[in-house]
Amino acid sequence: MKTYKRLAFSAALMALAAIANSNCLPEKATPGDVRVVLECELSETTGEIATTKTDQMIFWQSQAATYEELAASYESSGQDSLQRLSNNLKARAKLATADIGRLEQTGNVCDLAAYKDNSWFWGAGLRLNRINSRQDARDLGQAGCASTPEIPSISIVDHVLQACESAQLCNQGLKAAKPLAEALRNSRALAQVNSQNVLSILQQQTIEKDEAWNRYLYESKPLWPWELAVTDWWHDRYDDTYTQGFRRPPPKQIILMHPSIGAEWIDNATDGDRLAPTIYVEVIGINYWNETNRWFKDSWLSSLSGASLAVTVTDRPGINTAGVGPLLTFDNTFEVGINYYGESEFGLMVGFNLMKLWRDEYEKKVRNLKDARR
């Protein structure tokens, strides 16, 4: 459908919607009815709305022209408050046009563009937000924003109330304000559409980050509290300004004094003592919990997630009590190490992350506990 046809269609739908909602106005309105009447009129449905940038440019230009015409008619009829409101809305529509122009020109989105919802959002208080003054800026964040003097916050209800109170009959003031409310509703409808996308993309991003945190905290190599703290310190996380939004988990886990239990084979140990449970402590190490950050990609070694220096403690006749050696972690779970006990004695150790094997059990516990409290 061509743009002008689409806009004409929108206008027709708006007119129909206005007729359908003409019962917003009581027979004999009083100043006390103004808020309710406005809430009703502003909640009317609107017609088809512009979607492409060119459509939007035409839309906002036409909205600015509508507000200008209304301001002129209010001036001639002496309805000062409605004229002030129209002029404020005209300034917003013009700025929205300019911001769309900038977007077309530079390809940069203005974060606080006037074609977005907050510039037209009246909230529960029926008051439009202030648009702060802006200067031309070269930096990327502001490059999509057209310059403007401050457009003050304005109360819709107060201005319509004044129109109601200054007219001979309140209904006259409210009727005069009706086309303004319709135009405003239409502006808001498009601004809402322009902002909807941001909310849904943001939700998606947050879900992805939340899933990453779940993997980091509950599905990767389990860390003790001091390891979580050291990992955060290593990645300089003790800043809570959140200027970049929600953070992703650190790319690597720092392993520090991490005790575990495994099974170790020492070939030279006496019969019956060759394979025995061993306590080991990963003194210092690193683990890339997320596949995308690992040392090796697209090879059989891609499952190698971490490496650390381990100290083992054992009690076998003829073997030194303490051993030391490298320990490799695969897929955050399985650990393999070679320990040196001096005098050419070596042990082959396999550790396993029992926490991961018991994970389902934890989740069940938490769920049960929360269910029990219901």
Added chain:
Amino acid sequence: MAKHHLLCIHGVGQHANDWVTSEEQDDGLTLKDRFQTSWKQYSVLGNTDDLVFHSIHYDDAILRLLNTWEDMLGQFATLAPRTPLMKSGTDFFNELHEKALATKEEDSRKQFLRTHVMDLLLFYTIPSVTDAVITYVGRQCLEVINRELEQEEDATFSVLGHSLGTSVVEKTLKAMFNEGIEQPNGSMDTLKGDFKFQSVSLVANTSFTLARVDDKESFYINSNFKPGSDSGAICQSLLNINHKLDPVGQFRPFNPPAQWLHPDDGHCYIPVELSRLSSTNIHSINHYLRDPRAHIPLFNSIKGYTAISKQALDSAKNQFDAQTPLGRFKSMTTALEKLRIDDSSTMKEFVQSVIAVQEIARKYKKDIQGLLGDFS
């Protein structure tokens, strides 16, 4: 009229996922019931059908971590005896593990330490816990907002945080409104300009207490967590509600500098300090919200204008004060005042004063029975 959605974020401790509608507070009412009961006292507010409550929770994230650590200790207790050398050290691990589990069954003081103080310390001292919690909360908030806006495009939203939940709110909203959506040419679009909360209320506010910065410049001035009537603000009104005798909210209090807001936006920030006691459970969210000094500004901020007039506020205050004679709580108030909560200078002292208040409340509970009947 469009629905108004209230996203409620709980404080320390364990809570049900639908805590707003299922958990009884100090007056025997749920938060939702308390809210609606107070709302109905003022006919100008209309009925409560357009108010929708949402329970936002994060305790499960902390609980999962605590359980993980408990079970890691459990592994040791189970497997260590199998290593000959550790037979002697097994007792140590066993004892540690038993201690971690035993508090579940033990007296309420120890339980309080485990479920309340531990939450607070983990959230404060380990950034990964903080980040995981706020991302989880942000996810829930955005799910509610998107779902409800899809149902009704004119729906409006407010946030109500309590205790530790206030710090969660502050960090979550800060991150939510700074979260960038990368545009094809490299510029960033954020939620600022696209969405705004009607009101954000922080009850027993710990947001500055649990901030990792000390200077007011970083925390207040350079942060986007501020109310305002401009199109870039995250909320229209911010309520900071504290109680003089509740240490939570008094240690490193939320106290923004004068130049925090745009000169036209002073009215958007509403600090409220309560001093009346209406139960021994000072910290309960309903204890705060029962007082008209707290709920009237909250209701007005949700309505977006002064729906309840100054005269109505004065009358409600007088009525409430008549129900809560100072003498009834005199001994408890004196004991609490002796704590000199605002003199706490370290986190350790703060935690100690929180525990001391619990003790005092327990001690005086028997003395002040019967009063709650007036409010439920």
